Amino acid sequence: MSSNTKNYVRVAQLTDVQAAGYLVVHTQGQAIALFSEGDKIYAIDNRCPHMGFPLDRGTVKNCILTCHWHHARFDLNSGGTFDGWADDVRSFPVQLQAGEVWVDLTPPLDPLAHQRQRLQDGLEQSISLVIAKSVIALLSGKVKATEPFRIGLDFGVRYRQDGWGAGLTIHTCMMNLLPYLDVTDQPRALYQGLSAVARDCAGAPPRFTLQPLPNATPEFETLLGWFRQFIEVRDAEGAERCLVSALAAGANPTKIAQMLFAAATDHRYIDIGHALDFTNKALEALDATDWQDAALVLTSLVRGYASAERMEESNAWRYPIDLVAILETAFEALPEAIEAGREQRGSWLGREQLVPVLLGEDVQAIADSLLAALSSGCTEVELASTVAYAAALRLAHFQTNNDFRDWDTAHHSFTFANAVHQGLRRVTSTELLRGVFDAAVTVYLNRFLNVPPARLPEADQTVTEPEELLQQLPGLLDRQQQVNKAGKLVAQYLYSGGNP
Numbered sequence: 001m002s003s004n005t006k007n008y009v010r011v012a013q014l015t016d017v018q019a020a021g022y023l024v025v026h027t028q029g030q031a032i033a034l035f036s037e038g039d040k041i042y043a044i045d046n047r048c049p050h051m052g053f054p055l056d057r058g059t060v061k062n063c064i065l066t067c068h069w070h071h072a073r074f075d076l077n078s079g080g081t082f083d084g085w086a087d088d089v090r091s092f093p094v095q096l097q098a099g100e101v102w103v104d105l106t107p108p109l110d111p112l113a114h115q116r117q118r119l120q121d122g123l124e125q126s127i128s129l130v131i132a133k134s135v136i137a138l139l140s141g142k143v144k145a146t147e148p149f150r151i152g153l154d155f156g157v158r159y160r161q162d163g164w165g166a167g168l169t170i171h172t173c174m175m176n177l178l179p180y181l182d183v184t185d186q187p188r189a190l191y192q193g194l195s196a197v198a199r200d201c202a203g204a205p206p207r208f209t210l211q212p213l214p215n216a217t218p219e220f221e222t223l224l225g226w227f228r229q230f231i232e233v234r235d236a237e238g239a240e241r242c243l244v245s246a247l248a249a250g251a252n253p254t255k256i257a258q259m260l261f262a263a264a265t266d267h268r269y270i271d272i273g274h275a276l277d278f279t280n281k282a283l284e285a286l287d288a289t290d291w292q293d294a295a296l297v298l299t300s301l302v303r304g305y306a307s308a309e310r311m312e313e314s315n316a317w318r319y320p321i322d323l324v325a326i327l328e329t330a331f332e333a334l335p336e337a338i339e340a341g342r343e344q345r346g347s348w349l350g351r352e353q354l355v356p357v358l359l360g361e362d363v364q365a366i367a368d369s370l371l372a373a374l375s376s377g378c379t380e381v382e383l384a385s386t387v388a389y390a391a392a393l394r395l396a397h398f399q400t401n402n403d404f405r406d407w408d409t410a411h412h413s414f415t416f417a418n419a420v421h422q423g424l425r426r427v428t429s430t431e432l433l434r435g436v437f438d439a440a441v442t443v444y445l446n447r448f449l450n451v452p453p454a455r456l457p458e459a460d461q462t463v464t465e466p467e468e469l470l471q472q473l474p475g476l477l478d479r480q481q482q483v484n485k486a487g488k489l490v491a492q493y494l495y496s497g498g499n500p
């Protein structure tokens with residue numbers, strides 16, 4: 001080999017390495033640890049891939065190098081680790097020539113392929129550090145954020161028998177947030193979502209999907225009817241086969257969304273709103289991934305529909321007032337109310353009058369007012385938006401001395417109302433419109449969580465540079481019992497003209 005051999009670089013005298021046992025050399029910005037073992041010389045990156053400890057300070061025994069910080073072990077020859085949380089360390093081919101050590105610095109052929117595999121490893125073993133490092137490396141390598149998102153989505157829907165859960169919901173929320181984040185914060189958001197998916201799937205059995213019905217597929221309307229009927233009797237398997245058959249027959253995203261929203265609202269506020277919230281998030285996840293593997297993703301919802309608690313079975317929805325009966329009567333009047341308002345749609349101005357009713361104590365008046373709004377030309381989306389706003393006000397007026405579980409109650413109501421709103425923006429559906437009424441009933445049921453109502457924060461004074469206020473926010477969020485101060489700061493920011 002000559003000194004101008006393309007990828008090999010002379011790094012040391014063989015006798016120097018042999019005399020010392022190991023040697024660290026620096027070349028082309030790379031710190032390389034050389035180890036003399038038997039009649040061979042091994043070269044590896046001197047930075048431990050786990051957390052950066054210098055590997056020349058490790059111990060070699062029987063050709064296994066042990067890092068002394070967290071005791072990760074590496075095959076000295078290949079760099080492969082025996083401790084997956086640490087990652088393989090890069091090893092360099094070595095040639096000995098005329099008493100000199102030469103090391104091949106040819107870059108790895110496809111470092112991103114390795115990072116994709118590491119992300120998969122991190123998800124499988126639920127190791128947040130591995131997930132974080134792979135996401136950072138992938139985004140630094142100009143991989144689009146949708147790719148790690150898809151890897152997490154695919155993993156989450158395959159490896160959790162119970163199907164879609166909180167982890168995939170967080171994962172999709174984080175994906176939705178990306179356009180609003182600084183580019184340096186985007187890996188953090190993806191990391192949070194991916195880690196939530198990994199935690200949800202840790203120790204869970206995998207999920208297997210069904211095949212579509214063979215031969216001629218029935219009409220979509222038939223499949224839709226069967227789907228709802230099977231959910232009604234809690235038959236997840238039958239319902240899943242209808243869903244995959246509809247997808248295989250080419251039902252478009254609008255029809256599929258209508259199918260899912262109908263089943264998720266055939267009973268009242270099922271699974272305290274989670275089923276509908278998860279449906280909305282699964283559809284958003286598919287929007288982000290061009291509806292690839294839709295059957296795999298959407299079938300993860302079916303078990304949730306079939307097994308969900310139905311509020312018809314709950315005491316609070318039956319006594320002392322039979323809320324379900326009030327809602328069922330209202331649902332019968334829906335087609336007539338929509339028809340009555342058809343000519344005036346888009347001209348409704350009753351939001352300010354409706355909100356106090358929604359926050360009031362008369363549930364019959366709430367149902368009647370919702371119907372009256374539709375009759376007056378309020379659109380489904382406007383009605384859903386108004387109820388979501390009322391649910392948000394319940395949160396804003398929530399007293400911090402309530403029990404923590406009460407907070408869950410109030411935020412379930414809001415996330416459900418928001419999911420109904422987003423769903424109606426996606427598809428027009430009289431079935432889903434029932435969800436607006438369900439959400440309004442949850443706002444009614446939560447009225448005691450605003451007694452007395454927490455005061456909405458106001459800004460004492462405005463400032464000329466609202467952006468500077470935001471620098472105080474992380475410090476407040478990092479400390480307990482700072483809700484009111486944080487709220488006041490945000491109010492001051494907004495009243496000063498800060499960008500929401």
Ligand code: FES
Nearest residue numbers: 048050051067070
């Ligand atoms: S830094 Fe080497 S094992 Fe942790």
